[in-house]
Amino acid sequence: xxxxxxxxxxxxxxxxxxxxxxxxxxxxxxxxxxxxxxxxxxxxxxxxxxxxxxxxxxxxxxxxxxxxxxxxxxxxxxxxxxxxxxxxxxxxxxxxxxxxxxxxxxxxxxxxxxxx
Amino acid sequence: xxxxxxxxxxxxxxxxxxxxxxxxxxxxxxxxxxxxxxxxxxxxxxxxxxxxxxxxxxxxxxxxxxxxxxxxxxxxxxxxxxxxxxxxxxxxxxxxxxxxxxxxxxxxxxxxxxx
Numbered sequence: 001x002x003x004x005x006x007x008x009x010x011x012x013x014x015x016x017x018x019x020x021x022x023x024x025x026x027x028x029x030x031x032x033x034x035x036x037x038x039x040x041x042x043x044x045x046x047x048x049x050x051x052x053x054x055x056x057x058x059x060x061x062x063x064x065x066x067x068x069x070x071x072x073x074x075x076x077x078x079x080x081x082x083x084x085x086x087x088x089x090x091x092x093x094x095x096x097x098x099x100x101x102x103x104x105x106x107x108x109x110x111x112x113x114x115x116x
Numbered sequence: 117x118x119x120x121x122x123x124x125x126x127x128x129x130x131x132x133x134x135x136x137x138x139x140x141x142x143x144x145x146x147x148x149x150x151x152x153x154x155x156x157x158x159x160x161x162x163x164x165x166x167x168x169x170x171x172x173x174x175x176x177x178x179x180x181x182x183x184x185x186x187x188x189x190x191x192x193x194x195x196x197x198x199x200x201x202x203x204x205x206x207x208x209x210x211x212x213x214x215x216x217x218x219x220x221x222x223x224x225x226x227x228x229x230x231x
Contacts, residue, residue, distance in 0.1 A: 042225075044222040103149070103164060103172050104159075107158075108158050
């Protein structure tokens with residue numbers, strides 16, 4: 001079945017450092033890809049998305065490019081802030097095939113800690 | 117525009133009891149999905165409803181059930197609670213139709229503790 005693999009955390013960075021969180025996926029169909037962020041005590045917030053190969057999703061300085069050839073969707077940010085400390089989840093939703101309905105498959109999540 | 121509203125935020129139940137959680141989607145959204153989040157298993161899909169019909173179901177026992185009303189509000193029920201059911205239950209709504217996925221908006225969740 002479909003699956004998502006994220007780099008293990010926690011990732012600890014100093015403020016203004018460059019961030020990369022790796023994400024690779026396995027899907028039989030043609031998925032949409034997402035990054036969600038979860039702050040302590042809260043639900044998930046959609047950070048960015050990409051729906052087809054070579055699409056680049058971006059939001060709040062974060063970017064990720066849908067790479068079909070490497071089945072990857074790595075999250076990057078050029079300069080992190082303390083306020084970016086949270087858990088980041090990579091996810092996919094397979095839009096093809098006979099299985100109708102919206103279903104997200106999540107990675108295990110990566111804890112990001114940014115120190116001032 | 118109001119977000120996805122889940123009630124209650126916190127719940128403590130005893131083993132063997134049953135519980136009902138509620139989710140009100142964003143106005144106009146007809147798809148509602150439920151997820152369970154635990155430290156050990158991460159985020160797992162429970163089920164998804166669209167226009168009052170269950171379209172997709174995850175790999176959970178029959179003790180977990182749900183429904184959707186004509187106004188798109190959804191409830192999920194867990195019967196005969198077990199300690200392992202302690203989790204954050206998240207609801208997500210989407211405006212998309214069959215076979216497509218462009219984004220989901222999540223609620224803040226209901227934290228269920230089973231003692």
